[in-house]
Amino acid sequence: MRKPSFRDEVRANYRYPVMRVNVTVLRGMLAAWLVVVVLAGCSSAWTDNAQVERLFLDADVAGTFVLLDTSTGKLSGYNRSRAEKRFVPASTFKIPNSLIGLAVGAVQSVDEVLPYGGQPQTFESWERDMPLREAITLSNVPVYQGLARRIGMERMRHHVASLDFGNNEIGSRVDRFWLDGPLEISAIEQAGFLSCLVRDQLPVPAEVQSAVRDILLLEQGDGWSLYGKTGWENAPGPGVGWWVGWVEKDGKLFTFAMNMDIHQVSDAGKRIELGMASLKALGVL
Numbered sequence: 001m002r003k004p005s006f007r008d009e010v011r012a013n014y015r016y017p018v019m020r021v022n023v024t025v026l027r028g029m030l031a032a033w034l035v036v037v038v039l040a041g042c043s044s045a046w047t048d049n050a051q052v053e054r055l056f057l058d059a060d061v062a063g064t065f066v067l068l069d070t071s072t073g074k075l076s077g078y079n080r081s082r083a084e085k086r087f088v089p090a091s092t093f094k095i096p097n098s099l100i101g102l103a104v105g106a107v108q109s110v111d112e113v114l115p116y117g118g119q120p121q122t123f124e125s126w127e128r129d130m131p132l133r134e135a136i137t138l139s140n141v142p143v144y145q146g147l148a149r150r151i152g153m154e155r156m157r158h159h160v161a162s163l164d165f166g167n168n169e170i171g172s173r174v175d176r177f178w179l180d181g182p183l184e185i186s187a188i189e190q191a192g193f194l195s196c197l198v199r200d201q202l203p204v205p206a207e208v209q210s211a212v213r214d215i216l217l218l219e220q221g222d223g224w225s226l227y228g229k230t231g232w233e234n235a236p237g238p239g240v241g242w243w244v245g246w247v248e249k250d251g252k253l254f255t256f257a258m259n260m261d262i263h264q265v266s267d268a269g270k271r272i273e274l275g276m277a278s279l280k281a282l283g284v285l
Contacts, residue, residue: 046074055277103205148175153172197212228246
């Protein structure tokens, strides 16, 4: 007899009212519940890592690093109290923005060229039309703001809640809520969200999740692949910087999230520098 799966247990213990419902909504509810259960288990399975702590202290950086082993649900890293605190996600929201845009048909593929709007931008590299595949690498804000406007407020609100991304609050401006708030998410929640993405457990089509995973690939080595996305609140000024992603290594999946205080432009590079050093200290790379 087949051993009951985790999904079977959820279905057995949580009965929904008998009514005609949208399958996508049900999938969203299940995915949200899975994240809650995973994070609840992680809350009692946190391991402080002295090597990662030393990396942050030596760099004189106020921040946190979280690693989630998706096979065990265990967390390890540095500064648990900050890891539980929510911050504006900044450009890490380009991950769910891509998922939602593709799922609702606001963009047909990651290679469809989208307009940036023709206005002067903070960075010259943003001042041209480009597909999501390139825009996510360059963290092109105007392209993704345009995508958000295509999605629209109603669909965006529904899908952010369905994905259960942080506090799920998008306010009244469809093209600013991940940059200025009210949307906020913690490092632990980022790791939980990504653990669903890497295992095709989000309430969007599997082919959409696969396409978004593909455009997040950063590096590959012998037996491992590294995926990630940076974020920087209030760039290029002071704010909170992010680096989130995952590592596939020898058939295992580890998701991670780090954030840190950025005081000046030269601090921005420490996001990936500290993140990579932390992954190595934890034996993932």
